[in-house]
Amino acid sequence: MVVQNVVWAVSIILMAAVVGVFVWVADGASRHVVDHAPLTAAAYRLRPWLFLILALAMVGANWRTLIELPYRAVASARVLAAPVQRVQVVGEQWDWRITPNQVKAGTPVAFHVTSRDVNHGFAIYDPSLRIVAETQAMPGFDNVLRYTFEQPGIYQVMCLEYCGLLHHVMRATITVVPR
Ligand SMILES: [Cu+2]
Structure with a gap:
């Protein structure tokens, strides 16, 4: 049961972190107005590269996992x-x-x-x-x-x-x- 206790503790910590972000935003971060156009432009410059990395990762993962299809029957006669x-x-x-x-x-x-x-x-x-x-x-x-x-x-x-x-x-x- 030790592993489950660790998983439980990690889940609680991560959930607390998410709640913390919500509280932080609700508590004032959202009152701080920022011009978002430059942020958007920077993110959009990055986006094609992130998409390319994702596409390459997916091709690699598919190649690695599907290459052995069809899988052989597990049970021998x-x-x-x-x-x-x-x-x-x-x-x-x-x-x-x-x-x-x-x-x-x-x-x-x-x-x-x-x-x-x-x-x-x-x-x-x-x-x-x-x-x-x-x-x-x-x-x-x-x-x-x-x-x-x-x-x-x-x-x-x-x-x-x-x-x-x-x-x-x-x-x-x-x-x-x-x-
Ligand atoms: Cu069940």
């Missing part, structure tokens, strides 16, 4: 043929029903994920809170997420799709026992 532990996952505001919630390491798990109300994000985090697998939980759909746990431990499930007032308490655990 051998993986698909292996024995599978089936786990049913149902998301519902604001809880998860995971049956069973204990699986073995080393054997593939097929999570059949659905929702009873709105879209949820079914995200699995390892004991050090690094995300290892994720899929959407959608009403009316059976989304199959395949994942093989290599290390035993207590894995956290957290909702990764904002789903209402108590989204942040929508958590569960999956226990992975040694093979």
Whole structure:
């Protein structure tokens, strides 16, 4: 939970900074009248260059990320043929029903994920809170997420799709026992 506390603190500080700017402007900065024509002219001289930099960055980013399309199928035939532990996952505001919630390491798990109300994000985090697998939980759909746990431990499930007032308490655990 340490990372979340840091994120929370940083968010509060940034929000306070935004509020501070609003207060500063409301409190008098806006009463100080400036001729904005020279400022506009300077900004417009800069604008084509900023646009060019942005365009080059976008071309580079697209080239780097799309060059490997179409992505190869993740699961090999051998993986698909292996024995599978089936786990049913149902998301519902604001809880998860995971049956069973204990699986073995080393054997593939097929999570059949659905929702009873709105879209949820079914995200699995390892004991050090690094995300290892994720899929959407959608009403009316059976989304199959395949994942093989290599290390035993207590894995956290957290909702990764904002789903209402108590989204942040929508958590569960999956226990992975040694093979
Ligand atoms: Cu949620």
